[in-house]
Amino acid sequence: xxxxxxxxxxxxxxxxxxxxxxxxxxxxxxxxxxxxxxxxxxxxxxxxxxxxxxxxxxxxxxxxxxxx
Amino acid sequence: xxxxxxxxxxxxxxxxxxxxxxxxxxxxxxxxxxxxxxxxxxxxxxxxxxxxxxxxxxxxxxxxxxxxxxxxxxxxxxxxxxxxxxxxxxxxxxxxxxxxxxxxxxxxxxxxxxxxxxxxxxxxxxxxxxxxxxxxxxxxxxxxxxxxxxxxxxxxxxxxxxxxxxxxxxxxxxxxxxxxxxxxxxxxxxxxxxxxxxxxxxxxxxxxxxxxxxxxxxxxxxxxxxxxxxxxxxxxxxxxxxxxxxxxxxxxxxxxxxxxxxxxxxxxxxxxxxxxxxxxxxxxxxxxxxxxxxxxxxxxxxxxxxxxxxxxxxxxxxxxxxxxxxxxxxxxxxxxxxxxxxxxxxxxxxxxxxxxxxxxxxxxxxxxxxxxxxxxxxxxxxxxxxxxxxxxxxxxxxxxxxxxxxxxxxxxxx
Numbered sequence: 001x002x003x004x005x006x007x008x009x010x011x012x013x014x015x016x017x018x019x020x021x022x023x024x025x026x027x028x029x030x031x032x033x034x035x036x037x038x039x040x041x042x043x044x045x046x047x048x049x050x051x052x053x054x055x056x057x058x059x060x061x062x063x064x065x066x067x068x
Numbered sequence: 069x070x071x072x073x074x075x076x077x078x079x080x081x082x083x084x085x086x087x088x089x090x091x092x093x094x095x096x097x098x099x100x101x102x103x104x105x106x107x108x109x110x111x112x113x114x115x116x117x118x119x120x121x122x123x124x125x126x127x128x129x130x131x132x133x134x135x136x137x138x139x140x141x142x143x144x145x146x147x148x149x150x151x152x153x154x155x156x157x158x159x160x161x162x163x164x165x166x167x168x169x170x171x172x173x174x175x176x177x178x179x180x181x182x183x184x185x186x187x188x189x190x191x192x193x194x195x196x197x198x199x200x201x202x203x204x205x206x207x208x209x210x211x212x213x214x215x216x217x218x219x220x221x222x223x224x225x226x227x228x229x230x231x232x233x234x235x236x237x238x239x240x241x242x243x244x245x246x247x248x249x250x251x252x253x254x255x256x257x258x259x260x261x262x263x264x265x266x267x268x269x270x271x272x273x274x275x276x277x278x279x280x281x282x283x284x285x286x287x288x289x290x291x292x293x294x295x296x297x298x299x300x301x302x303x304x305x306x307x308x309x310x311x312x313x314x315x316x317x318x319x320x321x322x323x324x325x326x327x328x329x330x331x332x333x334x335x336x337x338x339x340x341x342x343x344x345x346x347x348x349x350x351x352x353x354x355x356x357x358x359x360x361x362x363x364x365x366x367x368x369x370x371x372x373x374x375x376x377x378x379x380x381x382x383x384x385x386x387x388x389x390x391x392x393x394x395x396x397x398x399x400x401x402x403x404x405x406x407x408x409x410x411x412x413x414x415x416x417x418x419x420x421x422x423x424x425x426x427x428x429x430x431x432x433x434x435x436x437x438x439x440x441x442x443x444x445x446x447x448x449x450x451x452x453x454x455x456x457x458x459x460x461x462x463x464x465x466x467x468x469x470x471x472x473x474x475x476x477x478x479x480x481x482x
Contacts, residue, residue, distance in 0.1 A: 028115065028116050029116040029117070031079070031080070031133065032116050032129060032133070033116070034142060034143055034309065036307070036309065039307045039308065040288075040289075040308065041142035041288035041289075041308065041309060043137075043140055043142075044078075044079070044133070044136060044137045045069070045074075045078060045137060061306070061309065062113055062115075062116040063113075063124075063143055063312060063313065063316040063317075064110070064113070064116055064117060064118060064119075064123070064124040064129075064316075
């Protein structure tokens with residue numbers, strides 16, 4: 001299936017959850033990531049049970065930022 | 069996963085390679101990076117990382133992640149105090165000319181803050197009772213926020229979140245719930261339709277009265293109209309997360325009310341036992357309220373979990389296990405009697421706080437509401453003879469005995 005990750009379309013074989021996508025994409029510091037799926041946020045405790053479907057769009061967001 | 073398990077295992081402690089079961093206290097102002105390029109990316113939110121503790125810190129983030137998880141929110145932003153959290157939660161979306169519709173049974177500090185906001189051109193329309201009808205009557209085209217305390221302190225009125233959320237939804241206005249007195253152990257306001265939740269986490273979340281702090285939890289579900297909320301327009305690409313994005317990148321970051329890492333650590337410890345503490349505190353509060361009612365020695369005993377409380381059905385339907393919170397109030401008949409009763413207690417500390425492990429009592433009219441007008445006091449349920457009791461974890465038989473002897477002392481003084 002095709003998933004848009006951070007604006008880039010990618011093909012993935014077989015079933016996929018948010019957690020699996022985090023692992024496949026080697027998402028940095030996964031504990032701090034906020035996941036947006038089709039513009040809806042995915043609750044932190046549901047990454048393993050949230051299944052992805054063909055055409056989904058996923059963003060990995062961080063609210064950490066810099067200082068002065 | 070149920071509450072107490074979730075509090076311990078919901079968010080793994082992945083901060084420390086040593087296997088520390090608690091997040092270490094990262095008592096550092098700044099975090100170094102391996103290259104200028106990496107720090108540039110961190111600054112631009114193009115790579116995760118910590119740079120400066122006013123903006124992010126691993127210990128503080130540990131607390132925030134736990135709070136967001138336990139409230140079911142998209143993200144949590146912690147603050148130096150509960151008042152800072154309320155101020156930031158409001159200022160993140162309000163500008164001059166906007167209005168807040170709020171319940172009037174508010175904590176005195178919040179009333180004072182809403183008064184302060186007048187000088188910035190932000191007004192508040194107060195409703196006597198936080199019902200859908202009264203809220204809707206006060207909504208105007210200028211209304212940008214509905215604000216209410218879930219359990220009013222010290223009025224102890226309980227808000228039906230779903231009812232108010234329906235009005236908020238109708239007018240496309242966010243509903244901010246101050247859930248300090250309820251805590252996530254009793255209810256998750258976001259699950260009932262609130263848009264944003266604030267806590268003075270100095271209270272039941274911390275639990276030991278050893279660190280001042282506040283937190284804002286964004287549900288991440290509100291559909292922001294960027295014409296109606298122009299302050300968020302810059303963050304349009306973040307969609308429903310625009311509120312948190314602006315908090316993190318602008319208002320909260322630039323006002324600078326960050327939480328100290330040591331206090332975040334203390335909150336992480338407190339949060340782990342919140343479920344158990346709230347069970348005991350609520351049971352103690354109900355038992356003492358029933359005992360004081362039965363004595364008939366006081367004019368009025370107010371506790372939302374009492375059978376005779378008009379809020380009892382709502383407490384049963386909305387709160388976990390029908391728990392009614394850990395605050396009760398009594399009316400002694402006069403200010404002098406109230407002072408006599410307070411002074412006669414052995415175990416209760418006379419202190420301006422709630423959510424401690426110890427029982428605390430205060431005379432709100434002469435302290436927290438000393439700056440409020442007569443009308444504000446009346447709306448907030450603050451009378452000259454009112455005593456607020458923040459129940460502690462003491463054995464209930466000792467508390468009953470203590471209040472019984474203090475009532476006797478008060479009567480002898482007649």
